[in-house]
């Protein structure tokens with residue numbers, strides 16, 4: 615197939631891991647006879663430095679006119695003092711909103727080769743396979759009013775959690791449909807004992823489940839869920855979350871798999887899908903060539919499966935990751951005694967060699 619992929623590396627380790635995932639996509643294209651046209655554009659802090667805004671119009675236009683978007687990460691200490699409306703992170707929220715990407719899928723699966731590397735007991739994490747379905751363009755990250763205001767000499771920071779019935783329904787539908795292809799269990803996460811937005815969330819999800827009698831539904835408060843993820847993660851199949859709870863719980867779920875550098879994501883909902891690792895720009899390790907590229911390479915695999923229906927090619931990348939880990943290759947974040955410590959590029963090269 616022929617397709618155009620927008621490549622938005624962004625900031626920090628985004629600039630290191632995205633080129634690696636592009637290398638893998640090129641290797642897959644060569645092996646399977648596809649023609650992918652990669653077009654790069656500026657986003658985040660790097661776009662602020664170059665153009666003065668985090669999400670330049672030409673980047674947005676490119677994303678809208680592409681068949682899929684591969685993104686790294688945005689943000690970093692350099693831009694932290696900026697007004698919120700100008701910060702790199704706004705680019706990401708703006709892009710997700712403009713592309714209508716209301717569903718963020720974050721699979722947290724344990725690669726068996728990493729079971730010993732985890733800080734959790736092997737019997738707790740063995741076999742975990744969780745899909746976090748996170749609402750991505752609503753909730754407290756977008757709700758109005760928002761801002762910092764001064765009333766009578768006193769400053770107030772304001773954010774608002776808002777969800778409409780339709781917004782809840784469409785993300786819950788994604789979770790139920792996904793569960794049907796998995797172990798048929800949805801855990802809906804909320805804080806319905808305190809928040810009205812969660813009360814509505816719980817009511818709408820409960821109602822929608824009546825159309826999915828083959829899928830088991832349970833509700834869990836987010837504080838309990840955070841604890842249960844560490845106590846007994848195997849109880850979870852699909853975790854349905856609002857924007858903020860999904861953001862937080864997916865970072866937690868990442869650690870069950872060994873590292874945040876392992877977790878990919880697909881953001882879908884309209885024509886153009888966006889694929890990115892769940893981690894940020896990792897300023898503490900950026901520029902050192904040690905970042906784990908697997909989350910981004912696995913995001914590229916999701917891109918092939920979700921946006922191009924190239925399931926076989928996506929699976930080939932997944933298998934190559936498994937083989938590479940089985941052979942003992944490890945970046946610093948997943949390194950343990952007796953395994954082979956490699957950098958970002960060496961890990962990618964090994965994955966490409968294992969593409970078969």
Ligand SMILES: NC(=O)C1=CN([C@@H]2O[C@H](COP(=O)(O)OP(=O)(O)OC[C@H]3O[C@@H](n4cnc5c(N)ncnc54)[C@H](O)[C@@H]3O)[C@@H](O)[C@H]2O)C=CC1
Pocket residue numbers: 627631686687688689690691703706873874875890891892893894895896897898899904905906907909947
């Ligand atoms: N999607 C995005 O673009 C995101 C951007 N951010 C931004 O990134 C910046 C840093 O945020 P943090 O809270 O530090 O989160 P982070 O996810 O960038 O880093 C958290 C920790 O995980 C490690 N880590 C992250 N990716 C890794 C990888 N591929 N391999 C090995 N280790 C990795 C980092 O070294 C750090 O110790 C901030 O400006 C934040 O706003 C944060 C999260 C997501």
Ligand SMILES: CC(C)CC(=O)C(=O)O
Pocket residue numbers: 703706707861892
């Ligand atoms: C800008 C943030 C909302 C990004 C983030 O932490 C995420 O999407 O996981």
Ligand SMILES: [Mg+2]
Pocket residue numbers: 861862865892
């Ligand atoms: Mg996050």
